[in-house]
Amino acid sequence: MSHRVLMLFLSVWSSGLWAEDKHASTVPGDYRLVNGGHNCSGLVEVYDEGTWRNKYSEPWEQTEAAAVCRKLNCGSVVSLRRYFNHDGSDEVYRLRITCSESLRLVNGTSRCSGRLEERSNQSWSLVCKDGFQWQEAEKVCRELECGPPSALFGELHREKEAPLGSKELQCPRNESDHEAAVLICSEQQFVKLHMAGASRCSGKLMMRQLINWLYVDEKNWDLKVVAAVCRRLDCGSPVSIRSRSISLKAGWRIKADCDVLSSDCLLFKPSTSVIEITCSDSVRLVNGTNLCSGRLEVQFDWSWSSVSEDGFDQQDAEVVCRELGCGPPSVLQGALFTGGPVWRKGFECEGTESALLACNISAPDRTPSSANRSVQLTCSDPNSLRLVGESSLCAGKLEMTNKGEWRPVVDWELIWNQVSADAVCRRLGCGTAVSANMKKEHEDRPVWWIKSSCIQSTSVLRDCVTLTGLGKSSWSMEVVCSELLLQPTIVTFPNSMEVFRVDQRELQVLLGSSFSIMCYIPAQYQGGYFQLLFTASNAALSYSLPAVNHSAHFRFPSMDLSHQGSYSCIYHLHVFSQDFSSKSQTIYLRVGASVTDLIIRLVVLLLGMTLSVTAICCYSKRLAAKARVQEKTTVICVGGEK
Structure with a gap:
């Protein structure tokens, strides 16, 4: 044989x-x-x-x-x-x-990378780098249904009995250290948009795993993940995601915990809907803190360039923010940039155009004033949150406006926890969350699907929206924040004119006079009670009264030194199975003289003034008489000489 x-x-x-x-x-x-x-x-x-x-x-x-x-x-x-x-x-x-x-890649970061091993006699042996050339690497990548090789290098591999490869590629038997061949094959194109609309950067998303091109369903998608798709397609920034109903026998679903978009992130899953995404064609913001901020770049002739700050004004920025689906520009500035080509032509936008490249473009300035400074732009968040359905702005069902439309907000995993609710309360200036609940409504209605965990980590809520098209749910997310109550007001009421204002926070009450302190709060909830706190250098007291018509009056019959000190009101209320309180500003009451003392002082003052006036008059008369005598004596002397 x-x-x-x-x-x-x-x-x-x-x-x-x-x-x-x-x-x-x-x-x-x-x-x-x-x-x-x-x-x-x-x-x-x-x-x-x-x-x-x-x-x-x-x-x-x-x-x-x-x-x-x-x-x-x-x-x-x-x-x-x-x-x-x-x-x-x-x-x-x-x-x-x-x-x-007979071939495999092990211990790599993806199925198309790792240490190369071959099978011989039913056992796997590593392939040594020596003798393994680029031509062999291309064959391996092709056999594994990967893209062309992008890297080939050796990695030191120590074993007591190192497995040997084939005769042609085996490592030397007399060496204990071997350099194993490590191969990185590029992934073949695995993202494309099918049946694109007016732009190559919009359409139904299809992804490829191994040899299978399938549509992708809407689960686990938000604009941050779409941003990775836009980069793969060499398009601009993500603008929108939409869900389209479609009956699929087979489709892909992206893993919820996938941080880097790749074909390894895909799962087989039947689906009734697909993702339709839109990226901007020729404008993007890069290296920003969110999808609505960063260094401005434009694409022209399939090349991306940073935009010089020379001549770029507020109207140009308004067009960019609108094109990217963000709110109006909030920060426009220049920053030093030396990392690539710079677009030096000027934009002459009126501010109403739909795209930056639709504006008039002027010739570049031959002597730019800022040769290496590019546009850094921050657009405002187009989305806002509110809590509705209760008597407070800090409690109720969560709603969000997206592109001018208010809808309830629902987490796509139907998860609503204290941490995410805390982030909502902070955004609304309502303190921290005291409760977070999911509630079932009577019927489905249009909602905004979001990843509630995203609210904790981003300043732009637009990044958190998972679907902006079809989406209905009967669930709602409720939150109650700690600063549920408005701030109460404290007011001092005197009898007649016995209280004098020293400054905005301090008043003087006459000794022995009666006065009252009123606490009140704007109408929100019925019931509750007010607590009046008094503090002095040697005392601290508290008085309580029920809230009647949202107010309470604390009356004091006679002012004395024991009443001198600081006063503040605290409103207490039990609602939503929780105890809430809100404190007013503080005022200071100082003891003034009594009415009798004031009268005596006034009489003495008037008597003193009368005596002073009398003395002045007498003194004036003496001066006048003396002057007349002197005048008469002078006349006689002059006459004698005559």
Whole structure:
């Protein structure tokens, strides 16, 4: 028997007869692949209760398929497909997995990256970097249904008995340290927009995992995830997400905990709706704190450039914010930028255009005043929150306005916790949350679906909206905040004119006079009571009265030194099964002189003034008489000389 025939025989035996013996196992939980072209391809079955059964559950993901491949001593997952079952059983779907037979990438960040291993004699051995060239790397990536290789390097691998590769690629036997080949294949295009509208950057979202292009349903999507899609498509910033009803036999759903968008984030899942997304064509904000802020870039001739701040004004900024679906510009400034090309042409927008590139464009200035300064723009949040249905702005059902329309807000996972409610209360200036509840309404109505956890981490609520199109629910999210009550007011009422204002916070009450302090609060809830707090240098007292018509009067018959000090009102109310309170500003009352003392002082003052006037008059008369005598004497002397 020739060497070639012998190798062919061994190959058939190892991939066929050996596989059949191996999968004749009766261990519960064991897997096998049937009706495939080789032992590493076929419909998935699992051994359970003494028989082989169809293995399928929702959702099914690539990591589970990879586990099956490992259990069967096969390589990496090459394809994962769902099929309808036509054998008349109750199991509607079946899964077909294809694993690579002789190559795999392990310990990588994705299925298309990792240390390269090959199978020989039913065992896996690492491939050494020495002798493994770029041409072989291209073949490996192609066999694993990945894109072209993007990196190939060696990684030191130490083992007491290092597994050896094939004769051509095996590591030297006399060395304990081996440089294993580490290969990174690029992922093939896995995102596209189908049946796009007026722009290549809008349409129904399709994603590819392995060899399967399928529509993507609406679960777990918000504008932050859409931003990753827009970047993949070389489009601008995300503008909107919409859900479109459609009956799908098979579709993708993105994992809820996927931080980086990739094909590894996808799950098989039947769906009744698909995502339709819109990205801006030629404008985006990058490196900002949210989707409505960052450095402004425009795309022209398939190239992105930062926009120079020269000549870029408020009207231009208004057009950009409108194009990106954000609120009006709140901050427009320039910042030093040296990281790439800069757009130096000027925009002459009137402020009403729908897109920045629809404005008139002027020739670039030959002598720019800020050669390396680009536009940094922050648009305001187009969304606002409110609590409705109660007598306070700080309690009720949560609503949000999006693009001018108010709707109830519902978490897409029907989760509403204290932490998210705290974030809402802080946004409304209502303190912290004391309760957060989900409530079932009588019927479905249009709602805004959000990720409530997003409210905790972003300043722009637009980032948290998961769907802005079709969406109805009978649930509502309720919150009660700590600063539920308005601030009460404290007022001092004197008898006649016995209280004198010293300044805005201090009053003087005459000794012995009667006075009263009134606490009141604008009408919100019935009931409750007022507490009047008094503090002095040597005393602290408290008085309480029920709230009648939202007020209470505390009367004092005679002012004395024991009443001098600070006063404030606290309103207490039990509502929503919670105790709430609100405190007024503080005033200070000082003891003044009594009425008798004032009269005596007034008489003395008048008597003193009378005596002063009399003395002045007498003194004036003496001065006048003296002047007349002197005048008469002068006349006589002059006459004698004559």
